Amino acid sequence: MEHYSDEELLQQFRNESSRNYAFSLIVNKYQKKLYWHIRKIVIDHDDTDDVLQNTFIKTWKGLDNFKEESQLYTWLYRIATNEALGFLRQKSRSKTFSIHPIEYQLSKSLESDTYFKGDEIQMKLQKAILTLPEKQRIVFNMRYYDETPYEEMSEILETSVGALKASYHHAAKKVEEYLVVHCS
Amino acid sequence: MSEDTNINKDGEENPGRFRKPEGFDFPEDYFNSFSSRLFKKLGSENELAEFKLLAALPKIHPFVVPDNYFLTLEHKTELAAYPGLASVKPGYPVEVEAGYFEKLAQSLQYKIALAEELKEYGRLAAIEKVNPFDVEEAYFDTLTSAIQDRLFAPQAPGLVERLLELFFTRKTAYAFGAVALLGFSIMYFNRADTGNTGTCTTLACLEKNEIVNSAEIKNMDEETLIELIDVRALSDSLNTHQQAKELRKEQEDYLMENVDANNLIDEL
Known part of the structure; x- marks a missing residue:
């Protein structure tokens, strides 16, 4: 498969005859990156699949109005993040009668996940990450695992670089404290 | 370079030691000095960053030498026996992505900065940074078609739409409109009977x-x-x-x- 730049892909998408092909190229180019981004937020594979499909469906519907004021990659990440957070909120609302918060449910989902290949320490690290508030969790994952520069993160999450640095610091500190207590 | 670098004094192979592939060789302290040479290079890159114009210029040799100038007489004699090989212009057979070397230093600096950032959190830094989640490789092969199926498949009408289609024919629409109009009229006239103009406060x-x-x-x-x-x-x-x-x-x-x-x- 040929490698096109985002600009070329968008140009092809705007052309009616190559629209579907361009969209399939966009899906191919970004599916893995977005999958892992979403997976770290919603944990479960099936839920990730749902959110990822919804992300691309929203992309298809919104791509005509995409003004290229930001990069395609940034825009896709923003949709994926919002979709994943929306999914978690919906999930937490649909389990109103559950006495446990969504973080606990995610932690349980992690324990029973057949697609989790990490060892004991990796499991503890994931559980530590799950204790973080939503936004901090996303910032931590993007910085620690994806090594996303703060400037890029700032565009995706629409938050200042300073606030993101502070958020990462708080998150890393909390994870560190959790690990100290649980990995003695 | 001696052949027994992987053999200890008892004549046994050193267990954790990297064994050089046969036929290849490199200087003894190549890997030991690698990091110091790398930092030295990064240092010189940083030094140049102060002079923006100079840093923007591609660092290339402007001088050239005649072809085969550096080939020694011995080489020339050797190659003379293989005219086909001698006609091949020496060079690297593989190419790298344009701008790769320019990006490399930047990328290394970023990696070092990330490692430094993580050093502050000892426990976290000690954990191997791996993605612990897994997914079937075939999943990504079918994702595009799954999305396209959802996008282009004709959707069955929902319950509300079906009910509306069933009951909301042209006749019922007129009847519903008439009832609504009558209802609004009654409400309006009842409101007018109160004598309250609505403007008096x-x-x-x-x-x-x-x-x-x-x-x-x-x-x-x-x-x-x-x-x-x-x-x-x-x-x-x-x-x-x-x-x-x-x-x-x-x-x-x-x-x-x-x-x-x-x-x-x-x-x-």
């Missing part, structure tokens, strides 16, 4: 019971209440009341004076 326009039962008014002091009274409206209302009273008195007097008592009894 003074006490004079309110019903007596509304005023008496209003909790807000109960809590108001005398001065505020007086401010709320529209004197002209009240005066008009009192005058009208007075005029009606006077008219009724006049009518009674007229009847008493001009109508016979028997006639009155007959009328009743």
Whole structure:
């Protein structure tokens, strides 16, 4: 498969005859990156699949109005993040009668996940990450695992670089404290 | 370079030691000095960053030498036996992405900065940074078609749409419209009967019971209440009341004076 730049892909998408092909190229180019981004937020594979499909469906519907004021990659990440957070909120609302918060449910989902290949320490690290508030969790994952520069993160999450640095610091500190207590 | 670098003094192979592939060789301290050479290079890159114009220029040799200048006589003699090989221009057979080497230093600096950042959190830094989640490789092969199926598959109408289609024919639409129009008309005329214009905001326009039962008014002091009274409206209302009273008195007097008592009894 040929490698096109985002600009070329968008140009092809705007052309009616190559629209579907361009969209399939966009899906191919970004599916893995977005999958892992979403997976770290919603944990479960099936839920990730749902959110990822919804992300691309929203992309298809919104791509005509995409003004290229930001990069395609940034825009896709923003949709994926919002979709994943929306999914978690919906999930937490649909389990109103559950006495446990969504973080606990995610932690349980992690324990029973057949697609989790990490060892004991990796499991503890994931559980530590799950204790973080939503936004901090996303910032931590993007910085620690994806090594996303703060400037890029700032565009995706629409938050200042300073606030993101502070958020990462708080998150890393909390994870560190959790690990100290649980990995003695 | 000696052949026994992987053999210890007892003649056994060193267990954790990297074994050089046969036929290849490199300087003894290549890997030991690699990091120091790397940092030195990064240092010189940083140094150059102060001079923006100079840093922007591609760092290349502008001078050239005649072809095969560096080939020694020995090489030339050797190659003479293989004219095909001698005709091949020496160079690297593989190519790298354009701008790779320019990005490399930047990328290394970023990696070092990330590692430094993580050093602050000892436990976290000690954990191997791996993605612990897994997914079937075939999943990504089918994702595009799954999304396209969802996008382009004809969607079955929902329950509400089906009910609307069933009941909301042209005739029922007209009937529904007529009922709605009738309902709104009744509401409008009932509202008009109250006599409240909706524009009056003074006490004079309110019903007596509304005023008496209003909790807000109960809590108001005398001065505020007086401010709320529209004197002209009240005066008009009192005058009208007075005029009606006077008219009724006049009518009674007229009847008493001009109508016979028997006639009155007959009328009743």
